[in-house]
Amino acid sequence: MAVALSDLLFALFGAGFLLSASKIVYTAFFSALRDIPGPWYMAVSDFWLGTHLLRFQQTSTVHELFRKYGPVVRVGPNKVIFCDAAAMRSVYVQGKFPKNPEIYGKLDIDGYEFSLTMADNASHSVRRRAIGSHYYSILSQFQSQMHQITQQLINNLDALSGREPVDCLLLLKNYMIDMVVVSTFGFELGALQKWSVDTPELISDAVSDYPKSSLMKLFVPSLLWKALCLFPNARWRRFSQPVKILKEFVVARIAELPQIDDKKVSDATTLVERLLKHLDAPNSGLDMDNLVMETVAHFIAGTETSSITLSYLLWQLTCSPEVTEKLQRELDEEMPDPHVIPDIGVLQELPYLNACIQEGLRVHGAFTNLLERVVPPGSDFQLMGYSIPAGTVVATQAWSIHRDPRAFPSPERFDPERWLKNDPQCAAHFMPFGLGTRVCSGQPLAQTTLRLATAALVRNFTIRADKTTTKESMKVWHGFSNFPASGQCKLVFTPRTS
Ligand code: HEM
Known part of the structure; x- marks a missing residue:
């Protein structure tokens, strides 16, 4: 007897439904993670956490979960998050657990x-060997160029003389790309100079276009995206192909390098020279394409x-005048001539500057x-009293560890003084x-630029928030990196009189 198509479809649908229902029941009630607290709908599907990621709210949602359920929470069929300094060390430092390929592969x-x-x-350890101690040795190699770039930052703001607000995200992005390009090639890009004459810099634009354009690309079918890339508008073309722009820049800089002979290689200084030393070496996994992409x-x-x-x-x-005054007193003493930026070694030793940066x-x-x-x-991982089987995804986030009130009383308060007490709890929750091998x-480059720029700007300018820059406009959205809800941070820099 012939089976009607509708019966067949009904049977298939029914079987699918039963399979999904039994998977949900198993995941919720029989999985090894069943006793871990958390909302039931998160335990049965990764979907919910994923939606918060797309709304740039995953970090704050996770933080709320810790508040509600405690320091260990199940947030997926196979995912457990925790907020605890000892567990953090076990996972990232002692255990050196590998990264979750499902998440990192998307990056x-x-x-x-x-x-x-x-x-x-x-x-990873082979790749990291190729990078070697590059960022630890930049200070001795590039200090004078880094000082020049910081001087340019001061000049740009001096020229404005506090007449109009400046979007710091834009200004400092140009500052930072100048720093990164110097450390990568020893090459001076001049992005800050272009900023001062209102000329866009292709490379810094490409860097900030990248996350936005990649996100958009995720939602558009690839053929349509390729067609869209051909749309005849110069800014859109650049926006839609940031990696192409960055790759071409890197390839062109490499082509300009003198032939890398053995001598040159042995005293390699820039990041690219270090990587070239490992090019095509057996087991390095580093051919020219990989090298270019690592640099990008x-x-x-x-x-x-x-x-x-x-x-x-x-x-x-700008929200903490008493902190700024104290920092200015320290810097006034250390920088009698505000335009002479001290040696980075000196800045590293200034207690209040470093407390503010921490x-x-x-x-x-x-x-x-x-x-x-x-x-x-093969590991039986004990996470704060729960036995976690191999293959489970485990994670913590700095946002919550940094807000643990046991280490940081009144955690939302910006209070540099807490770093002056040398409390080991603060260091353990930072x-x-x-952390660990994937730190x-x-x-070192980030810390150095934070010190240079903060010292230079706070010593030279009275800084205040523009009226458009409020707690609301600076509310944090969590994407690949955190960013202010308004997409800008407008501040006014008025030169100090002494
Ligand atoms: C304040 C600035 C910065 C912050 C907050 C930051 C934060 C981080 C964090 C949290 C990780 C670890 C990610 C993970 O475990 O999955 C990371 C990795 C990394 N960061 Fe940064 N970063 C900063 C600046 C920089 C700079 C200036 C560079 C280079 C120019 C850089 C290059 C990298 C690289 C290459 C990795 C991967 C390291 C590895 O796994 O070998 N970062 N960063």
Whole structure:
């Protein structure tokens, strides 16, 4: 007897429904993670957390979950988040759990993995060896260029003389790209100079277009996207192809390098020279395409993270006059001539400057999302009393660790003084650059630019918020990096009289 098509479809639909229902029941009631607190609808599907990611609210939603359910929360069929300093060390430092390829794979650039996105620890350590101590040695190599760039920053604002507000996100993005390009090629891009004559800089625009254009690309079918890229508008063309612009820039700079002979290679100084030393070496995983993409990735990973952190810090100072006055007193003493920027070694030793930067990174570091790791095979991971099987995704986020009231009383208060007490709890709850073997490789460059720019700007200018810059406009949205809801941070820099 022939089976009617409608019966067949009904049977298939019924089977599918039963399968999904039994999966939900199993995940909720029989999985090894069943006893971990959390909302039931999150335990049965990754969908809910994903929606918050797309609305730039995942970090704040996760923070609320910790408040409601405590320091361990189940947020997916196979995902557990925690907010605890000891567990944080077990996962990222002692355990060196590998990154979750499902999340980090999505951050690959045009299909190329780079140091940030590599899930496999072994490939990552080879790549990290190629980068070597680059960012730790930049200070001795590039200090004079970094001082010049910071001087240019002062000149740009001096020229305006406080007459109009400045969007710090834009200004400091140009400052930062100048710094990153110097450390990568020893090449002076001059983005800040272009900013002063209102001329767009292709490379810094491409860096900030990248996250927006990649997000848009996610929602458009690839053929349609390719067609859209041909739309005859110069700004749109640039917006839709930031990686192409960055790649062409990197390739052109590499072509300008003198032939890399053995001698040159052995005293390699710039990032690119270091990477070239490992080009095509056995097991390096570094051919020319990978090398170019690793370089492009450092532009992207380093520029907005640093400029956003710095913008928030300056804004925070405008909200805390007593902190600014104290910082100015320290800087006035150390910088009798405001235009002479001290040696970076001197800035590193200024207690209040460093306390302000630590506190800025704590409250408003730019990269505070969940750092997802996978419990490796063969390990029985104990997470605050729960047994977590291998293959489970575990994660914490700096946003919540930095707001743990046990380490940071009144955690929302911007209070640099807390760093002057040398409280070990503060250090143990501090992870603005991540932790362990996957810690931010650009951290020394980021710290140096934060010190240089903060010292130069606070010593030379009275800074106040423009009327458009309010708590509401600076409310944090959480994307790849954090950013203000209004997309800008307008401040007024009036030269100080002494
Ligand atoms: C305030 C500024 C910065 C912040 C807050 C920041 C934050 C972070 C964090 C949290 C990670 C770890 C991500 C993870 O574990 O998944 C990371 C990794 C990384 N960052 Fe940064 N970063 C900053 C500046 C920079 C700069 C200036 C550069 C380079 C120019 C850079 C390049 C990288 C790279 C290449 C990685 C991947 C490291 C690896 O896994 O080997 N970052 N950053």
